[in-house]
Amino acid sequence: MxxxxxxxxxxxxxxxxxxxxxxxxxxxxxxxxxxxxxxxxxxxxxxxxxxxxxxxxxxxxxxxxxxxxxxxxxxxxxxxxxxxxxxxxxxxxxxxxxxxxxxxxxxxxxxxxxxxxxxxxxxxxxxxxxxxxxxxxxxxxxxxxxxxxxxxxxxxxxxxxANFEEPGKIDLMTYMEKNFMFNMPVEKFGYLTGRSLTTFKRDFKKAFQTTPQRWLTKKRLELAHYHLAEKKMKPIDVCYEVGFENLSHFSFAFKKYYGYSPTELGLKRS
Structure with missing residues (x-):
């Protein structure tokens, strides 16, 4: 670039x-x-x-x-x-x-x-x-x-x-279900939900019974599968819209989770 x-x-x-x-x-x-x-x-x-x-x-x-x-x-x-x-x-x-x-x-x-x-x-x-x-x-x-x-x-x-208010503490589950596809550091998610990093991780564990990174990866891969299988999107477009930084990382994580690659899913669909 x-x-x-x-x-x-x-x-x-x-x-x-x-x-x-x-x-x-x-x-x-x-x-x-x-x-x-x-x-x-x-x-x-x-x-x-x-x-x-x-x-x-x-x-x-x-x-x-x-x-x-x-x-x-x-x-x-x-x-x-x-x-x-x-x-x-x-x-x-x-x-x-x-x-x-x-x-x-x-x-x-x-x-x-x-x-x-x-x-x-x-x-x-x-x-x-x-x-x-x-x-x-x-x-x-x-x-x-x-x-x-x-x-x-x-x-x-x-x-x-003219609004200078900082984000206040909001419902964590609702916010994360809506915004999980954005590849942000956990600290940023904490700020936007009105929490320190420590409080965010504690509240996240209580709400989802897992770590933020594991939950985020799972949600992004599930959304990717939906886009590929139901909306017939291309892997390169899906990769960027669900929060992965590059196609190779996305393909590796997808195959590890589902047992087949995004490309193989497209061939099955055809």
Missing amino acids: EYTAKYITPDIKLSCYDDKFFKSDILFEEHMLVWFISGETKIVQADATYFLKQGDIFLIPRNQLATIINYPKNGQPHKTVVMHLSADRLREFYAPLSVRPQLPQAQPIRTYNNHPLLESCLASLIPYFDMKALPDNIASLKITEAISILRAIDPEVDDIL
């Missing part, structure tokens, strides 16, 4: 993948505003799947789990402008405002496709990525501009951007 990134500040980057494919399971620890210059992305979450392409603009709320699959398209690389909206920056923005956000448990990705104000704001960043020196306040002004535009075009966005 050929990856390059240019930064105006740590919060604003121009991201480019030149290779055929990139996949990652991600916990978004900050809100991310993204503008597509070229390429395509598939974002798989527990409740929804998004397909995003050239010209699309979207906001990913923080503390979300997702599988991200990036593709070049039409001979052009996967290229995006990404703006991180950090909690510190947002607290500074909202400090003089009287905003009381609703506190929903989860927020979907919000799309603002081809919106002229947002596109103009993000496109105006492009010349800055090639500058060797940039006035300190430029990036701050651009982030403030982006937040202001979001608030002007999306009346509900304050419920996301």
